[in-house]
Amino acid sequence: MILKALRYGWLLAAFWSMLAGAAEPALQGTGDLGIIIERSAGRVAIVDTSRNAILGRVGNLGDLSHASAVFSRDQRYAYLFGRDGGLSKVDLLRKVVEKRIVQSGNSIGGAISQNGRLIAVANYKPGGLKIFAADSLDLLADLPAAYGDGKRSKVVGIADLPGQRFIYSLFDADQIWIADLSDLKAPRVEKFPDIGRAPYDGLVTPDGRYYLAGLFGEDGIAMLDTWQPQAGVQRILANYGRGEQPLPVYKMPHLRGWAVAGHQVYLPAIGRHEVLVADTVNWRETARIPVRGQPVFVIARPDGRQVWVNFAFPNNGFVQIIDTLTRQVIHTLEPGKAVLHLEFTPRGEAVWVSARDDNKVLIYDTARFAKIAELSLENPSGIFFTARAQRIGF
Amino acid sequence: MILKALRYGWLLAAFWSMLAGAAEPALQGTGDLGIIIERSAGRVAIVDTSRNAILGRVGNLGDLSHASAVFSRDQRYAYLFGRDGGLSKVDLLRKVVEKRIVQSGNSIGGAISQNGRLIAVANYKPGGLKIFAADSLDLLADLPAAYGDGKRSKVVGIADLPGQRFIYSLFDADQIWIADLSDLKAPRVEKFPDIGRAPYDGLVTPDGRYYLAGLFGEDGIAMLDTWQPQAGVQRILANYGRGEQPLPVYKMPHLRGWAVAGHQVYLPAIGRHEVLVADTVNWRETARIPVRGQPVFVIARPDGRQVWVNFAFPNNGFVQIIDTLTRQVIHTLEPGKAVLHLEFTPRGEAVWVSARDDNKVLIYDTARFAKIAELSLENPSGIFFTARAQRIGF
Numbered sequence: 001m002i003l004k005a006l007r008y009g010w011l012l013a014a015f016w017s018m019l020a021g022a023a024e025p026a027l028q029g030t031g032d033l034g035i036i037i038e039r040s041a042g043r044v045a046i047v048d049t050s051r052n053a054i055l056g057r058v059g060n061l062g063d064l065s066h067a068s069a070v071f072s073r074d075q076r077y078a079y080l081f082g083r084d085g086g087l088s089k090v091d092l093l094r095k096v097v098e099k100r101i102v103q104s105g106n107s108i109g110g111a112i113s114q115n116g117r118l119i120a121v122a123n124y125k126p127g128g129l130k131i132f133a134a135d136s137l138d139l140l141a142d143l144p145a146a147y148g149d150g151k152r153s154k155v156v157g158i159a160d161l162p163g164q165r166f167i168y169s170l171f172d173a174d175q176i177w178i179a180d181l182s183d184l185k186a187p188r189v190e191k192f193p194d195i196g197r198a199p200y201d202g203l204v205t206p207d208g209r210y211y212l213a214g215l216f217g218e219d220g221i222a223m224l225d226t227w228q229p230q231a232g233v234q235r236i237l238a239n240y241g242r243g244e245q246p247l248p249v250y251k252m253p254h255l256r257g258w259a260v261a262g263h264q265v266y267l268p269a270i271g272r273h274e275v276l277v278a279d280t281v282n283w284r285e286t287a288r289i290p291v292r293g294q295p296v297f298v299i300a301r302p303d304g305r306q307v308w309v310n311f312a313f314p315n316n317g318f319v320q321i322i323d324t325l326t327r328q329v330i331h332t333l334e335p336g337k338a339v340l341h342l343e344f345t346p347r348g349e350a351v352w353v354s355a356r357d358d359n360k361v362l363i364y365d366t367a368r369f370a371k372i373a374e375l376s377l378e379n380p381s382g383i384f385f386t387a388r389a390q391r392i393g394f
Numbered sequence: 395m396i397l398k399a400l401r402y403g404w405l406l407a408a409f410w411s412m413l414a415g416a417a418e419p420a421l422q423g424t425g426d427l428g429i430i431i432e433r434s435a436g437r438v439a440i441v442d443t444s445r446n447a448i449l450g451r452v453g454n455l456g457d458l459s460h461a462s463a464v465f466s467r468d469q470r471y472a473y474l475f476g477r478d479g480g481l482s483k484v485d486l487l488r489k490v491v492e493k494r495i496v497q498s499g500n501s502i503g504g505a506i507s508q509n510g511r512l513i514a515v516a517n518y519k520p521g522g523l524k525i526f527a528a529d530s531l532d533l534l535a536d537l538p539a540a541y542g543d544g545k546r547s548k549v550v551g552i553a554d555l556p557g558q559r560f561i562y563s564l565f566d567a568d569q570i571w572i573a574d575l576s577d578l579k580a581p582r583v584e585k586f587p588d589i590g591r592a593p594y595d596g597l598v599t600p601d602g603r604y605y606l607a608g609l610f611g612e613d614g615i616a617m618l619d620t621w622q623p624q625a626g627v628q629r630i631l632a633n634y635g636r637g638e639q640p641l642p643v644y645k646m647p648h649l650r651g652w653a654v655a656g657h658q659v660y661l662p663a664i665g666r667h668e669v670l671v672a673d674t675v676n677w678r679e680t681a682r683i684p685v686r687g688q689p690v691f692v693i694a695r696p697d698g699r700q701v702w703v704n705f706a707f708p709n710n711g712f713v714q715i716i717d718t719l720t721r722q723v724i725h726t727l728e729p730g731k732a733v734l735h736l737e738f739t740p741r742g743e744a745v746w747v748s749a750r751d752d753n754k755v756l757i758y759d760t761a762r763f764a765k766i767a768e769l770s771l772e773n774p775s776g777i778f779f780t781a782r783a784q785r786i787g788f
Contacts, residue, residue, distance in 0.1 A: 027418070027419065028468065029471075029486075030423040030424050031466075031468045031470070031783050031784065032468040050468055050510065073425060074422065075426075075469070076422065077423075093423070094421070114741045114742070115743045116444065162697045163761055182761075207656065208697040263674075281657065304601045305601075305602075325621050346467070346783070386425060390741060390781045391740075392697055
């Protein structure tokens with residue numbers, strides 16, 4: 001009787017263990033994973049850059065137009081920032097949404113702190129920054145972008161800085177702010193006013209030193225040396241913008257797409273069929289490279305030898321490659337309809353390109369420009385690889 | 395009878411599944427893992443930089459003096475290069491040696507190709523380069539460092555270059571070679587002779603462009619611009635070396651330890667109590683910073699704002715921190731006896747320091763220089779984090 005009970009007990013335990021075991025995904029490293037936004041479906045595809053394959057999909061993520069993502073420092077989780085104010089934590093190994101909150105009415109991206117413990121979301125409505133715990137998504141701090149007479153500004157161009165800090169721009173208030181969350185009980189905000197009209201996006205250089213905000217309301221770029229904030233915000237590249245004879249702008253370029261190669265920065269001209277080159281030592285313009293259309297993303301291959309460029313409508317079927325030694329376009333690709341984004345593998349041997357209206361992501365060998373693989377996705381837009389977890393300013 | 399057989403069949407299957415399930419480690423990301431060499435024990439500790447903890451140990455790895463490691467592109471496996479010619483593939487998740495071969499009599503490090511498929515080992519004896527498949531460790535190519543009249547040179551200073559290429563120096567032959575393995579059936583080797591006497595170590599800049607080889611036999615550094623190899627090897631920093639009044643050198647500095655911060659490179663003076671600074675735009679010396687002893691490793695925090703330096707005997711209990719904005723030593727630490735190595739977390743909020751003769755690894759907050767944690771290890775030496783998988787030239 002006892003034996004029998006033991007035996008059945010074993011059987012039951014073993015059976016449950018089997019079921020549980022079957023549900024447990026196989027062990028794998030996470031250094032070669034990534035996600036691709038399937039915008040219209042409110043879904044992400046989890047991908048593997050070693051096998052050039054889609055490993056699975058995770059849905060019910062809300063409005064993913066203009067969505068972006070950051071990764072946990074162990075590279076297991078993706079944090080997605082949706083346009084609808086949604087913040088979702090996706091487990092890349094179990095392929096599930098571990099948690100999802102709607103934290104504002106309208107948001108435009110976010111960042112993860114240097115130590116990986118804080119997620120910051122830049123909100124349009126209500127305007128401000130919210131800070132969440134990376135593990136639980138509990139709200140830890142709320143920093144309204146208040147200015148003037150009780151108004152609140154849209155927040156744009158957020159990036160992480162060393163120390164548990166975030167830097168961002170106030171579109172309506174013409175300001176740059178740095179929030180320091182190293183003491184969560186007493187967050188400090190340093191404010192830089194009158195930086196120029198209507199900053200619309202921003203970035204930090206790969207070393208986390210310089211913050212640059214593009215201005216929608218006037219020409220030039222606002223630049224803050226975060227190592228010497230006492231020097232204040234300077235205006236650089238005075239000719240950057242629509243210039244004296246404004247051209248129609250089909251799509252504002254993304255500043256995140258700027259490329260730093262060696263000590264030169266490559267940036268999309270606004271409205272013009274040009275990529276601008278500037279020296280990061282003195283922040284002066286050094287060259288203008290004619291390209292096929294109005295550039296949107298201008299991204300350096302990780303070694304800086306090539307810069308890849310995609311374009312606004314009607315040239316959004318092309319991608320051009322600039323050689324940074326000769327500063328000339330050396331190749332033109334036609335990956336498909338509506339090329340929205342591209343992402344290099346961490347060491348740059350390949351690049352993934354999303355062609356939204358062809359429902360494809362194309363993978364190219366960056367040495368020979370040969371197509372290696374093609375994946376089917378529903379209206380793919382942003383592509384984000386886990387290597388971002390280990391970089392500053394992403 | 396059938397039922398009974400079925401039941402016992404189930405039981406057996408379930409039982410095996412349980413056993414297997416119990417042995418299966420928990421799912422985890424691999425972006426925050428690393429290994430620390432426990433040299434005298436021939437063992438590595440697997441560590442987690444989020445929890446500041448040792449997750450386990452893997453032994454039977456042979457002679458690990460002067461051992462180094464690279465990581466698979468999924469960041470699951472470490473490849474260890476032992477002094478005894480051993481090449482070991484360690485699974486960081488299962489914490490086992492997946493495969494180990496002894497591929498030469500004496501080796502001095504290795505590298506992993508850009509696409510992650512090839513492991514290259516630099517051998518002293520017999521002198522040359524061997525190429526192995528990253529998955530199986532099968533030998534794919536053997537490239538003897540043959541020169542002169544049937545002689546073979548020791549190979550030193552190996553690093554990966556974009557494309558499936560490796561660059562290295564021939565200590566006995568005064569040459570730099572670049573091996574191109576993009577076609578495994580027909581490897582190509584490009585040779586640069588007469589680069590200066592006795593290159594003893596080398597590195598590539600973080601963008602993979604410049605290769606620099608330190609010379610044991612004369613002053614100065616041999617430099618090759620791999621984007622313009624037709625320009626040949628140039629001699630830079632003519633005063634680098636022991637100089638006109640040679641000082642006793644207690645330990646040759648590691649070139650891998652050089653730091654590029656912004657467009658300045660920080661390098662250990664040989665035999666002198668100085669860190670040298672040179673401009674990577676024109677390769678001229680721009681400063682000399684007095685430090686506590688003969689520098690061994692000179693390593694930049696990932697954002698380039700700080701450079702950390704350890705020293706040869708008798709000053710090997712100190713670590714000094716240089717601020718790269720003011721170019722002055724801003725702090726001195728005494729982590730413990732015989733500080734051999736240090737490694738920053740990927741985004742630089744912390745640094746791990748091995749104090750061999752105190753059997754400790756100390757973890758410091760790089761913003762405040764406060765000790766965060768201390769781990770017990772047996773004669774720890776090299777510390778290697780998985781983020782190296784995603785960088786060029788490591």
